[in-house]
Amino acid sequence: MTRRTNNSLTDDLLRPVLETSTKFYVTAGLLALIVATGFGTWFYQIYYGLGVTGDNWPVFWGFHETNFVFWIGISHAGTLISAILRIVNATWRRPVTRCAEVITAFALMIGALFPLIHLGRPWLAWWLIPYPSERFLWPNYRSPLVWDFFAINTYLISSLLFLALPAIPDFALIRDRTTGWRNWFYGKLSLGWQGTPKQWHRLESAMHMMALAIIPIAISVHTIVSFDFSMAVVPMWHSTIFGPYFVVGAIFSGIAALNIVMAIVRKTLHLEKYLQPIHFHNLGKLMLAMSLLWGYFVFNERLVTWYGNTPHEMAALWSTQMGRYSPLFWTMIFFNFVLPFPLLAIRKVRSITATVIASCAVVVGMWLERFLIIVPSLSYKGTPYSWGAYLPRWPEIVIFSSSFAAMALLYLLFSKFIPIISIWEMKVGEHPHIKVAAEVQEAEAAGELV
């Protein structure tokens, strides 16, 4: 009985890796085309100069920086959520964790590209690396951009490790079930995994250590991203709440992205049995909590600014409440708070569809939030004579759109090479009262594992 369940589970989850349809090639090809357009546009921007974008004096940062903060925010979906769920040992997490960790890895890669895209001379970006220069030049460690460089790289390396560690037993499973190049390829990836009790024990402790380490790393990363703004004496940027405000926003948008990705994966890979309403239900509750927290921070930010009543801050504030940027602001409030609240707060309404609708709204709303933090403040700083405005131009819009295609493409390719749901963790979930090692010994005795 148990063995049959295990086998059908393995078959279900391995199918996307072993079988490839024409639909996959068509989708991947289309997405690759969009990504190529994005890179082409970037080279166009490098060739002609940043003047092809809408950046201007005094709004020197626009879409590219918004996308940077947005994607780094999305990256908090994964690693942070899955680490917390692992530590509190939430058993419903099992099918969700890898889905989430993959988002983190790819969102970070895409997000980390935007600081390069926005540079005036991107070919010199390596000057941020502290290498032993013959002219004794070091990066400026007082600059938040240098902090970003280190924080994001730390987060990227640790999330890749966090993603790769629990995948090792699955690599070994594919190795044992395949022949030819796949056997060789997954044999290399599985790092000599034999499934001995000792190996299981080491994997468990390594994962536990990584889960504990990754939470402070994830929180510090978005706090440091918020320092890009709060360290500058710019109206509405120079705020003490930006650290937690950004982290909450990041987790908020991260869960939303996770819900959307899960819904797509569920439909396209036919994993309805594994990604169940309970997962959307629980993540929906978490998202509701984040929506309330986020709403509190937005209210707090605005209340304190309004009460402080310094003229240059009021100009930036009113531009978002009633002025030029107010349509975006009220759209953001609607998408991040007004719409998700009834969809997620009422138990009967909180279906998969409702959660996904709320998630789509939150992703749009959180992108607007990042835009509204960056652009209005820059438009209304300094002397009134030098106030300005910002509108994006086509290269920014193309690069922005292709970043979503890049995410979809990377996700598609990943799910082609690695099961998107952790097979061995699902199996452990099938036997909740049996220790992992004991189960493996049993399996070894039955000759299931080599």
Place this chain on the structure above:
Amino acid sequence: MSHNWGMAVDLDRCTGCEACVVACHSENNIPTVGATEAARGRAMHWIRIERYWEGEFPDVKVKFRPVLCQQCDTAPCEPVCPTYASSHSEEGLNSQIYNRCIGTRYCANACGYNVRFFNFFTPSWDKPLHLQLNPDVSVREGGVMEKCTFCIQRINAGKIAAGLAQRPLKDGEIQPACVQSCTANALVFGDLADPDSMVSKLAKSPRGTKLLEELGTKPKITYLQQGSWDDAPNK
């Protein structure tokens, strides 16, 4: 003795003629970007005349304020630069090292005065204007930030001339292009480290204020004015 360069701007004298703007452009090889780009906010003026109107037409009063880099002692543009392209010189200037700039534009965002300018495109000069470029000032390429230097090439030339003649620098001997071209003598440049210099005396004037002083940037430019427009003596 180390110098500490500063400036005083007498707003009661400024006529808003913008001769300083033109002089600065030609002295420092600042490109003109054309009407389309200027409308997009890419115009570069290391010094600009800000115009403020009071009242409704026809009873309008206009005020001029020349705004250039304030050469802050605690400049917000300096710590944010990841590559030290924006750094403080020993003589108190906020230097911009063009070759070290990678174009993050963070300095321009952090600057409370909006006096930093970005080369959105690599500049070009229509013939024969390319022949009038100042050989003492480097031409910047696209993707780097630039800003007022207090005409550092003139400061260095003045120091070299005085050094060769083995005499101390005289007050007023060094004049940035804007100061030299000011018909109303509204701009005074000099050494704040020398207590007898004209600019040191003006910096202590009760008529003096600093621009956006509340940002805590310790600007080195003093704006002199009698008070409100209605109190002006030769109204």
